[in-house]
Amino acid sequence: MKKKYSILSLIKNSFSNNENWQKMWRSPDPKKTYDVVIVGGGGHGLGTAYYLAKEHGIKNIAVIEKGWLGSGNTGRNTTIIRSNYLWNESAYLYDHSIKLWEKLSEELNYNMMFSQRGVMNLAHNEHDIKEMKRRISANRLNGLDTKWLDTKEIKELVPIMNADNLRYPVLGAAYQPRGGVARHDAIAWGFAMRADEMGVDIIQNCEVKRIKTNNNKVEGVETSKGFINAGKVAVVASGHTSVLAQTAGVRLPLQSRPLQALVSEPIKPIINTVVMSNAVHAYVSQSDKGELVIGAGTDGYNSFTQRGGYDVIEETVRAIVELYPIFGKMKMLRQWGGIVDICPDASPIVSKCDVGGLYFNCGWGTGGFKATPGSANVFAHTVANDEPHRINAPFNLERFANGRLIDEHGAAAVAH
Amino acid sequence: MILINCPYCGERDQSEFSNGSEAHVKRPENSENLSDKEWGEYVFYRANPKGIFYERWVHSHGCRKWFNAVRDTSTDEILRIYKLDEKKPELNDFSNNLKTPSGEPEVGSGNFTIKK
Numbered sequence A: 001m002k003k004k005y006s007i008l009s010l011i012k013n014s015f016s017n018n019e020n021w022q023k024m025w026r027s028p029d030p031k032k033t034y035d036v037v038i039v040g041g042g043g044h045g046l047g048t049a050y051y052l053a054k055e056h057g058i059k060n061i062a063v064i065e066k067g068w069l070g071s072g073n074t075g076r077n078t079t080i081i082r083s084n085y086l087w088n089e090s091a092y093l094y095d096h097s098i099k100l101w102e103k104l105s106e107e108l109n110y111n112m113m114f115s116q117r118g119v120m121n122l123a124h125n126e127h128d129i130k131e132m133k134r135r136i137s138a139n140r141l142n143g144l145d146t147k148w149l150d151t152k153e154i155k156e157l158v159p160i161m162n163a164d165n166l167r168y169p170v171l172g173a174a175y176q177p178r179g180g181v182a183r184h185d186a187i188a189w190g191f192a193m194r195a196d197e198m199g200v201d202i203i204q205n206c207e208v209k210r211i212k213t214n215n216n217k218v219e220g221v222e223t224s225k226g227f228i229n230a231g232k233v234a235v236v237a238s239g240h241t242s243v244l245a246q247t248a249g250v251r252l253p254l255q256s257r258p259l260q261a262l263v264s265e266p267i268k269p270i271i272n273t274v275v276m277s278n279a280v281h282a283y284v285s286q287s288d289k290g291e292l293v294i295g296a297g298t299d300g301y302n303s304f305t306q307r308g309g310y311d312v313i314e315e316t317v318r319a320i321v322e323l324y325p326i327f328g329k330m331k332m333l334r335q336w337g338g339i340v341d342i343c344p345d346a347s348p349i350v351s352k353c354d355v356g357g358l359y360f361n362c363g364w365g366t367g368g369f370k371a372t373p374g375s376a377n378v379f380a381h382t383v384a385n386d387e388p389h390r391i392n393a394p395f396n397l398e399r400f401a402n403g404r405l406i407d408e409h410g411a412a413a414v415a416h
Numbered sequence B: 001m002i003l004i005n006c007p008y009c010g011e012r013d014q015s016e017f018s019n020g021s022e023a024h025v026k027r028p029e030n031s032e033n034l035s036d037k038e039w040g041e042y043v044f045y046r047a048n049p050k051g052i053f054y055e056r057w058v059h060s061h062g063c064r065k066w067f068n069a070v071r072d073t074s075t076d077e078i079l080r081i082y083k084l085d086e087k088k089p090e091l092n093d094f095s096n097n098l099k100t101p102s103g104e105p106e107v108g109s110g111n112f113t114i115k116k
Helices: A007-015 A043-055 A088-106 A126-141 A151-157 A184-197 A238-247 A310-323 A368-387 A410-414 B036-046
Strands: A034-041 A061-063 A120-123 A147-149 A172-176 A201-203 A208-215 A218-224 A226-237 A255-264 A272-278 A282-286 A292-298 A331-344 A349-352 A358-362 B003-005 B010-013 B018-022 B054-056 B066-072 B077-082
Touching: A034 A043, A034 A218, A034 A358, A034 B054, A043 A184, A043 A358, A043 A368, A061 A088, A061 A172, A061 A184, A088 A126, A088 A184, A088 A218, A088 A368, A120 A126, A126 A147, A126 A172, A151 A172, A184 A201, A184 A368, A201 B077, A208 A238, A226 A238, A226 A368, A238 A255, A238 A331, A238 A358, A255 A310, A272 A368, A272 B066, A292 A310, A292 A331, A349 A368, A410 B066
Parallel strands: A034 A061, A034 A226, A061 A201, A120 A272, A226 A358
Antiparallel strands: A120 A172, A147 A172, A208 A218, A218 A226, A255 A292, A255 A331, A272 A282, A282 A292, A349 A358, B003 B010, B018 B054, B054 B066, B066 B077
16 A cells, blocks of 8 residues: 555554554565565665666566665765766766755655755865866856855855864855755655555565676575575665675775764754865764764775774864864764775766676765765666666766776865 | 784874775786776776775874785774785685675674674
8 A cells, every 4th residue: 555644644643652653665575586686775775676666667676685774874874965066977967866856755755854955065275266166167067056155155154154263264165055965764765665665575684695697697696585586686785885796706996985974962953054174074964853963084994894983083073173163062972984885986886797687886985875866766777778877877887997987086075 | 993003113093004905916017918998907996805805004104114914894903914025914814704795693784893
């Protein structure tokens, strides 16, 4: 039965202590054979299942997740959404995603809590100003809504910011009003629920141990619940993608590193936009609960430990306190790490590979959340047609041989 | 945060060091005969195992000397540190306990590192 949420269902269920909500998705045992097996039950994987079922008529799909839905980077990121990327390829991909975000709550009948409160990237030196103005010009040519703010305009939007009395004064900012934040669990749960309704089997607590290939063609996956035959296997496993690819004999140009985030104790509304600073490395926004959500950097070495080094958060918190002295006495409640897979050019890989029927959606590095619906949408197209969508065609594996890199690392510093 | 035993200075905090990615990557000698794909593999592709990893470090805020290390990337435990002119330790010298790709318990996605 199609699950509808409304104010009436909220009231009705509150009378029964919220104990009678129907389950959002089934927990079936895996079938012997699927047309498509998606490895990884995060937002990107569940979205891929949703769009495969909805737009490409493939219903015999399993999403296999090692832990629980959204327990990886979908549930660990700082939920920033924007599309102000320098290069055309990236701008098309990320803006495709924002356009999907804008109608997703309605489409899934599930509140994404998508809040277009704007995203601000601060400039702290002459080089930052030049780089950002260049980026704004490129964005505007691609029809994006980025604009330049001077210090006075920044102070109007974020009065608590200390813009001049600090080591690297704030000299201006690139601002994208359509950017913002969304609820990270909601996108995983929303996609899962609607995919499940269309017959997709979501199998949690089941680890894919090996991707089995024969004659350079994928045959299925060895899991902790037995072998599952698959016509196609789509791997969307973020940090562990290269580990899985290796079991199929595929090498990917990825490096896995811990990326940390932290949240403070909840306070009253104080900052109503997302502020990012690459130069001093501090990202901050405020969640609807009132917590400050702070993104730190990656550790400087490969690791799968999901925790990260203390010096990295220390650097970030130092920058936050300098930019916002008012936060100086706040307490941080939680800190965690997620394992991100970083490509040499800091752009994702959404591509088929040399093995027939095997597809990868990986390399999102430190910024994959914003792309969730867009990435899932074009990846579903790639899996269904065995051909990339024109939006993700440049994000192929061949670029590491022919040199057509989409270099967002150098172009946009830390936050790409 | 991990401690690294610099072979020249002794044990120091990891933040004093910079990581130099995979160790023992050899520049192809016949680069003029390589295809774009093969050259791309040398330039862009590096090992990324969960488990035993051979890597380079430089003590950038210390003696500024390079050295190699063998680290278990699933726990961040450093298993061996050796100088650049020392022989690469064999993989068999180490017992890698990861039985599955994630190396985690059967149920849930608990942090194996902390449980260990």
